Amino acid sequence: MSSKSLADELPVSWTVDDIEICATLTLPAGHGPVPAVIFVAGSGPTDRNWNSPLLPGTNGSGGLLARELTERGFITLRYDKSASGPHAAENAQRMAGKVSMQSHVDELAGGVRLLASRKDVNPAQVFVLTNSEGCVHALNYQTQRDGLLFAGMVLTSAFARSAGDLARSQIAAQMAAIPGGDALLSAYDAAIEEFIAGRPVPANEGLPEGLQQLIMAITQPANQPFARELWTYNPATRLAEIKVPVLIVLGKKDIQVDWQTDGPLFETVARSHDNITIHYVENANHVLKFEPRPRAELTPAEVMATYSAEDVMLDPDTVATITDWLGTHVSLGKQLQRAE
Numbered sequence: 001m002s003s004k005s006l007a008d009e010l011p012v013s014w015t016v017d018d019i020e021i022c023a024t025l026t027l028p029a030g031h032g033p034v035p036a037v038i039f040v041a042g043s044g045p046t047d048r049n050w051n052s053p054l055l056p057g058t059n060g061s062g063g064l065l066a067r068e069l070t071e072r073g074f075i076t077l078r079y080d081k082s083a084s085g086p087h088a089a090e091n092a093q094r095m096a097g098k099v100s101m102q103s104h105v106d107e108l109a110g111g112v113r114l115l116a117s118r119k120d121v122n123p124a125q126v127f128v129l130t131n132s133e134g135c136v137h138a139l140n141y142q143t144q145r146d147g148l149l150f151a152g153m154v155l156t157s158a159f160a161r162s163a164g165d166l167a168r169s170q171i172a173a174q175m176a177a178i179p180g181g182d183a184l185l186s187a188y189d190a191a192i193e194e195f196i197a198g199r200p201v202p203a204n205e206g207l208p209e210g211l212q213q214l215i216m217a218i219t220q221p222a223n224q225p226f227a228r229e230l231w232t233y234n235p236a237t238r239l240a241e242i243k244v245p246v247l248i249v250l251g252k253k254d255i256q257v258d259w260q261t262d263g264p265l266f267e268t269v270a271r272s273h274d275n276i277t278i279h280y281v282e283n284a285n286h287v288l289k290f291e292p293r294p295r296a297e298l299t300p301a302e303v304m305a306t307y308s309a310e311d312v313m314l315d316p317d318t319v320a321t322i323t324d325w326l327g328t329h330v331s332l333g334k335q336l337q338r339a340e
Contacts, residue, residue: 008026008027008028008029008070009024009025009026009027010024010025010026010027011023011024011025012024012025012077012114014110014111014113014114015110016082016103016106016107016110017098017103017106018094019082019091019094019095020087021079021080021081021082021107021110021111022048022079022080022085022086022087023048023077023078023079023080023111023114024048024063024066024077024078024079025075025076025077025114026066026067026069026070026075026076026077027070027075027120028070028071028072028073028074028075030073031120032075032119032120032121032122033119033120033121033122033123034073034074034075034120034121034122034125035073035074035075035121035122035125035126035127035151035326035330036074036075036076036077036115036121036122036125036126036127037066037069037074037075037076037077037126037127037128037129037154037326038076038077038078038079038108038111038112038115038126038127038128038129039062039065039066039076039077039078039079039128039129039130039131039134040108040128040129040130040131040134040135040137040138041062041078041081041084041131041134042131042132042133042134042157042287043132043133044083044084045083045084045088046081046084046131047060047062047080047081047084047085048062048063048078048079048080048084048085049061049062049063049078050062050063050131050287050308051308052307052308055304055305055307055308056305056308056309057306057307057308057309057310058308058310059308059309059310059312059313060287060308061131061287061288061289061307061308061314062078062131063078064313064314065129065288065314065319065322066078068314068319068323069129069323069326072323072326072327074326075115075118075120075121077111077114077115079107079111081104081107082095082099082103082107083095083099092222095222096221096222097221097222097224099223099225099226100225100226100229101136101137101140101226101229101230101233103226104136104137104140104226105137105140105141105144107137108128108137108138108141109141109146109147112126112141112147112148112150113147113148116148123148124151125151125330126148126150126151127150127151127152127153127154127326127329128141128142128150128152128153128154129154129156129322130153130154130155130156130158131156131157131286131287131288132156132157132158132159132256132257132286133163133230135155135156135158135159135235136163136230136233136235138150138153138155139153139155139235139238139239139242140233140238142242142244143238143241143242149244150244151244151245151329152244152245152246152247152326152329153242153244153245153246153247154246154247154249154322154325154326155246155247155248155249156248156249156250156288156318156322157249157250157251157254157256157257157286157287157288158235158248158249158250158257158262158266159235159257159262160235160236160239160262160263160265160266160269161234161235161236161261161262161265162230162231162232162233162234162235163230163231163233164192164196164231164232166257166262167214167231168188168189168192169258169261170256171185171188171211172185175188184206184207184208184211187204187206187207188207188211188215191204191207191215192215192231195215195218195219195228195231196228196231196232198228201215201219203216218231236265236266236268236269239266239269239273239276240269240272240273242273242275242276243275244275245275245277245329246275246276246277247277247279247321247322247325248266248276248277248278248279249279249281249284249288249318249321249322250262250263250266250278250279250280250281251280251281251283251284251285251286251288251291251315251318252280252281252282252283252284252295253282253283253284253285253291253293253295253298253303254284254285254286255285255286255295255298255299255300255303255304256286256300257286259280263278263280266278277325279321279325281315281317281318281321282317283315283317284315284317284318285303285307285315286303286304286307287307287308288314288315288318288319289306289307289312289313289314289315290312290313290314290315290316291303291315
């Protein structure tokens with residue numbers, strides 16, 4: 001574990017399977033102990049700031065949110081998953097075929113231990129803030145009940161279905177708009193059925209290039225067993241096991257997770273679990289940026305190209321929702337501590 005002071009931001013790290021997980025710690029004014037929030041980024045090579053090398057720009061929502069929370073008195077920790085950040089390429093060969101749901105939990109657990117070891121952190125008030133796929137890893141961590149548990153969970157742009165179901169719904173919408181789409185969707189379904197069963201998936205050059213690339217990505221040995229685990233993991237089922245307060249934030253301008261589909265699934269769980277709050281934000285996109293255009297006018301390529309654009313900022317209603325909820329539960333936690 002290492003650190004070096006840089007004003008109110010510190011570079012820190014921990015290791016998982018001899019791979020260094022690099023992170024940024026932000027510190028508010030004062031001495032503490034204070035509440036802390038650890039960030040878990042979304043899928044693929046998304047880094048600690050929630051930037052992706054697959055998309056233009058460096059104005060990542062993770063870094064922006066960390067600064068918002070630090071200004072409100074929270075210590076924050078955001079990290080590069082081993083498959084993201086500046087060391088992703090050198091880690092790739094060492095990780096091939098070894099990445100799993102558990103390895104993602106181990107990365108998160110290392111960050112939680114780092115926070116809990118600091119004298120300026122209140123270990124009873126460590127929260128997690130996730131985006132997209134990050135919700136899966138936080139839920140998986142919390143339901144293992146091993147080590148320090150979160151005092152509360154903020155799940156943004158979370159999907160209630162398995163990643164496989166989510167991907168299929170997006171693909172079905174695309175196939176419905178092209179001639180012969182039904183046959184292509186059936187061919188895709190057949191390939192995924194083989195994948196889930198652990199059988200070889202033959203190449204199908206009759207599928208659109210995008211579908212061929214997706215199938216190749218999730219079936220290649222280097223991405224196993226993680227891809228198969230993720231494709232079948234049901235977040236709503238795990239959510240029902242959570243006992244601490246949970247805030248789910250879904251943006252109505254999100255073109256990757258449909259609030260009208262996933263929201264009701266979360267609401268079904270919330271009806272019998274009063275620790276869960278669901279908030280729909282009118283103008284937030286998938287990475288919680290402000291999107292003023294009507295939902296019907298948004299196209300995936302156009303919107304995703306602006307995720308980290310320098311002139312696109314966080315949605316203010318989303319920031320207020322998250323900070324107000326965290327502030328309320330920090331206050332409740334302090335009251336419980338005094339009562340004890």
